[in-house]
Amino acid sequence: MANKILIPTPLRAYAGKQDVVEAEGGTVGELLANMTAEYADLRNHLYTEDGKLRNFVNIYVNDDDIRYLEKEQTPIKPGDTVSIIPSVAGGGRA
Template structure:
């Protein structure tokens, strides 16, 4: 089932400059895998070396952070939108 995925600027160059693409899957994890199949260049920014989602990346389904849903097992369907954004953090420490 195609789901819309909104990409952060840092990933758009690997997806033909598009800010929004579609990918297939019934869970966020499946959509992410399909996204990487279509646009292998985004893997470095999206995936951690251990294989999960990079800790400096946040994923949302319809504005809800997937960490507060079912993480990568969060179900998605037609009409849902996944958004990917970099985690923004730092500080003097």
């Protein structure tokens, strides 16, 4: 059964201009893999070249950050909502 994934404003252009998409998967990792299989342009903004989630990309299952759960192995239940939430960061000196 598909779960909802909430897409933040800057990524909607890469997800068919939608703020919510649906994907299937037993874990967060599987869900995101299935989502980026359908919306391939999202991949570059979510993952580094070696396939790791960028560190300013936060993935929440309902209200919980997956860093404090089982990361990408976090299981997904029917009805769970996954959110992609940006950390916006920067600064003056390299």
